Amino acid sequence: MSLDKEGAIRIIKAVDAGFQRQLALTAGLIRFQSTRGAExxxxxxxxxxxxxxxxxxxxFNIDKDAVARHPDDGRFSEDMLKPLSPWHSSSAAGGRTVTHPSGAR
Known part of the structure; x- marks a missing residue:
C-alpha cells in the first residue's frame, strides 16, 4: 500500500503537532532509574x-516460585511483583488490538 501526498502531509502535521509533548514525555521518562530491581x-x-x-x-502478581524454577531466572525484587499490563480494544473497523494477557478484552 502506498501513501499518497495528502496522507504524508497529514502524518507530518500530526507529528509536528505532538512533537513538544513527545519531547516532554521522553525527558520525563529518562529521569527515572530503570535498572533491574529499581523499575x-x-x-x-x-x-x-x-x-x-x-x-x-x-x-498483576508474578508467581515468584515459577520464576525461581526457570533456568534463566535472575535476581528478583519486590518491585518486580506488580508489572503493568496495558491493553486497548479498538472498535473501529480495521483497528489493531493489544490483547489482555488473560485473553479478556
Whole structure:
C-alpha cells in the first residue's frame, strides 16, 4: 500500500503537532532509574501515561516460585511483583488490538 501526498502531509502535521509533548514525555521518562530491581518508579510513570491516553491498565502478581524454577531466572525484587499490563480494544473497523494477557478484552 502506498501513501499518497495528502496522507504524508497529514502524518507530518500530526507529528509536528505532538512533537513538544513527545519531547516532554521522553525527558520525563529518562529521569527515572530503570535498572533491574529499581523499575517501580518508571513503571508507575508509564502506567499513568498509558492510562491517561485511554488504555485500560492493571497490575498483576508474578508467581515468584515459577520464576525461581526457570533456568534463566535472575535476581528478583519486590518491585518486580506488580508489572503493568496495558491493553486497548479498538472498535473501529480495521483497528489493531493489544490483547489482555488473560485473553479478556
Amino acid at each position: 517501580l518508579g518508571v513503571q508507575d510513570f508509564v502506567f499513568q501515561e498509558l492510562r491517561d491516553g485511554g488504555d485500560a491498565m492493571e497490575r
